[in-house]
Amino acid sequence: MNNTIQTAPASQDTFLSENEILKRVPVCRKTLFNWVKAGKIPVVKIARKKIYSWPNVQAALLRLERNGNGE
Secondary structure (H helix, E strand, O other): OOOOOOOOOOOOOOEEEHHHHHHHOOOOHHHHHHHHHOOOOOOEEEOOEEEEEHHHHHHHHHHHHHHOOOO
């Protein structure tokens, strides 16, 4: 698995589903769940759906990388 974070073209939507995030970030679903639960990755919950703001996720991933707090 490639360990680089894919950046989105400017024309793509800002908010992404969990599956779209998992396509861009090289982690398993459980790791993403744990990061969200620990407050490391921001998520917006609307009814039963979770959506992610890609710019906020990118910023959170950079903080994790700098602080060494990833799993």
